[in-house]
Amino acid sequence: MEKDLLVKSINELKHKHNAVIVAHNYQKDEVQEIADLVGDSFALSKFCANNDAKIIVYCGVHFMAESAKILAPDKTVLLPELDAGCPMADMVTAEALREEKKKYPGAVVVCYINSSAEVKAECDICCTSSNAIKVVQSIKEKEILFVPDKNLGNYVSQFVPEKKVNLWNGFCITHHRVKLDEVKKIKELHKDALLLVHPECQPEIVEVADYVGSTKQIIEYATDSDCKKFIIGTEMGVMYTLKQNNPDKTFYLMSQGLICPNMKKTSLESVYEALRSMKNVIELEEDIRIRAKRALDRMLEIT
Numbered sequence: 001m002e003k004d005l006l007v008k009s010i011n012e013l014k015h016k017h018n019a020v021i022v023a024h025n026y027q028k029d030e031v032q033e034i035a036d037l038v039g040d041s042f043a044l045s046k047f048c049a050n051n052d053a054k055i056i057v058y059c060g061v062h063f064m065a066e067s068a069k070i071l072a073p074d075k076t077v078l079l080p081e082l083d084a085g086c087p088m089a090d091m092v093t094a095e096a097l098r099e100e101k102k103k104y105p106g107a108v109v110v111c112y113i114n115s116s117a118e119v120k121a122e123c124d125i126c127c128t129s130s131n132a133i134k135v136v137q138s139i140k141e142k143e144i145l146f147v148p149d150k151n152l153g154n155y156v157s158q159f160v161p162e163k164k165v166n167l168w169n170g171f172c173i174t175h176h177r178v179k180l181d182e183v184k185k186i187k188e189l190h191k192d193a194l195l196l197v198h199p200e201c202q203p204e205i206v207e208v209a210d211y212v213g214s215t216k217q218i219i220e221y222a223t224d225s226d227c228k229k230f231i232i233g234t235e236m237g238v239m240y241t242l243k244q245n246n247p248d249k250t251f252y253l254m255s256q257g258l259i260c261p262n263m264k265k266t267s268l269e270s271v272y273e274a275l276r277s278m279k280n281v282i283e284l285e286e287d288i289r290i291r292a293k294r295a296l297d298r299m300l301e302i303t
């Protein structure tokens with residue numbers, strides 16, 4: 001089907017079924033274009049929990065659609081590409097976490113939203129990259145077990161020096177790939193540009209950044225800044241909104257390797273197909289959902 005016809009058909013199906021389409025900032029440009037809301041994990045979770053639509057088409061990866069289902073159990077949540085996963089989320093299982101928890105009795109278990117519902121169900125509180133500092137600062141206890149992203153965990157641990165933060169050995173294969181040498185080179189090439197990075201980057205890269213934030217926060221920072229040039233240290237999908245919001249500014253991607261293959265699986269065709277066939281529905285066991293929701297609710301209460 002031609003692009004225009006595909007977009008028209010998606011919109012017709014969307015209205016017929018009272019559906020909304022949400023897209024993460026890493027989605028392909030044409031998918032972001034048709035979404036009712038484009039944002040980071042936090043903004044999309046909140047939106048899914050608080051709107052009247054019957055159906056949510058989640059253009060993102062599996063853990064994100066699961067989070068929508070945890071928060072909005074009465075809605076049908078469709079993931080256009082069911083095998084769009086997050087390799088970092090897969091680096092921790094509920095079983096392995098149960099074992100690890102035995103080593104840290106009394107520690108508060110914080111899980112990054114990039115984790116499965118089963119893992120969330122084992123945790124005390126959830127966080128996203130936009131609120132992780134607030135979340136760890138809200139914890140009264142002295143010890144934390146942070147899963148699965150060791151880079152985000154390491155970054156937020158600096159804001160709670162009085163606490164012991166134990167890190168799971170997980171990481172994002174896309175952000176982790178970037179090496180300090182290439183960052184130094186691009187900084188050298190564009191001396192007048194600010195470096196904005198995602199906290200999933202390795203510590204030595206976060207250290208040389210001018211700003212660290214979630215995808216939405218990076219976009220907001222660049223949009224509000226008086227500076228005209230930026231080196232962007234996160235997945236290339238954010239370039240779409242950055243360029244749309246700031247036609248007078250210049251953006252350089254920190255590394256050409258910043259592409260998440262799972263995020264790029266969703267296409268207009270798969271969005272159309274999901275709405276047409278009502279397949280690829282996210283289902284969760286009620287017991288897991290309720291336990292996972294506690295961790296997400298506790299996060300939402302303080303942010």
Ligand code: 13P
Pocket residue numbers: 025039040041042114128129130172198200213214215216
């Ligand atoms: P944000 O919450 O910043 O959108 O990040 C999600 C993600 O998967 C980053 O790799």
Ligand code: SF4
Pocket residue numbers: 061085086087088089114172173174175200235260262263
């Ligand atoms: Fe997961 Fe990294 Fe892709 Fe984000 S960019 S979805 S953390 S693999």
